[in-house]
Amino acid sequence: MLTTQRKQQILSLLKRDGQVVAKDVSKAMGVSEDTIRRDLRELAQEGLLQRVHGGALPASPAVADFAGRELLRHEGKVAIGMAAAAMVRPGQVVILDGGTTAREVARHLPSDLQATVVTHSPTIALELVHHASVEVILLGGRLFKHSIVAVGAETMDSIRQIRADTFFMGVTGVHLQTGLTTGDYEEAAIKRALSGAAAETVVLASAEKLNAASPYRIMGLEKVSSIVIERGTSEVVTKEYEAAGVNLLRA
Known part of the structure; x- marks a missing residue:
């Protein structure tokens, strides 16, 4: 699975479930937790989610000025x-x-x-x-x-x-x-x-x-x-x- 596809799937899971757990996502996608954590870090830098311990939550759009x-x-x-x-x-x-x-x-x-x-x-x-x-x-x-x-x-x-x-x-x-x-x-x-x-x-x-x-x-x-x-x-x-x-x- 390409990185872009993996990130899109993470965002889809986040929208559906309201949260993602890195350990569970890594098992489901057959990749390492380090890979998922890197994906979450990059998605957070883009403002698309909020990282928390062990996974991520949806980022609030209300942080705008x-x-x-x-x-x-x-x-x-x-x-x-x-x-x-x-x-x-x-x-x-x-x-x-x-x-x-x-x-x-x-x-x-x-x-x-x-x-x-x-x-x-x-x-x-x-x-x-x-x-x-x-x-x-x-x-x-x-x-x-x-x-x-x-x-x-x-x-x-x-x-x-x-x-x-x-x-x-x-x-x-x-x-x-x-x-x-x-x-x-x-x-x-x-x-x-x-x-x-x-x-x-x-x-x-x-x-x-x-x-x-x-x-x-x-x-x-x-x-x-x-x-x-x-x-x-x-x-x-x-x-x-x-x-x-x-x-x-x-x-």
Whole structure:
């Protein structure tokens, strides 16, 4: 089997099963594990999968920059944003992550809602400029231009002063094995800290993020209260999460 054929078969298995195990693939194809590991390494360099110990998982398309993510499944993000916005209660202090799905949460907060939104995203803050009864606390720090959010020591120090009701977290990957992941090491640390500053964490996960993984782990799924997903997400995809006790809310 040619290398290109072997790689294509690996990608087909990944699409069908949601993961590949190097040992199993090497036996099925009659080649060494070293050969399969090399194939996985090269496919990962092309951004076609995410390597994990012993194999690989689908790579998340949501690791693109902010402008690129605006093109991904916009209708689903709107629905998730509306559902999450409806969860905010008057008088609450909520933390709103950066990203295109979180922006939909900001856009759909009720016009008469009186609450406080804490965010490290200038984009989110600007969305709420004309919301008369929502107080906005914008956390400072170094601007991570890829996601348009603040990161770094100053951001961390500010997070330590917060005690919020809910953190609405954006991620690039959700997987039962690897948990919640994102594409930047420092951003993952900020998301962990924001989650620790809130009584509960609600994850915003459009369809392309489920069963996908990115390089940097934020936390395990057991640390979140619920995950808001698109209403039309296939039960084939969700049944394993529900069986594992993950609370899925369909938008």
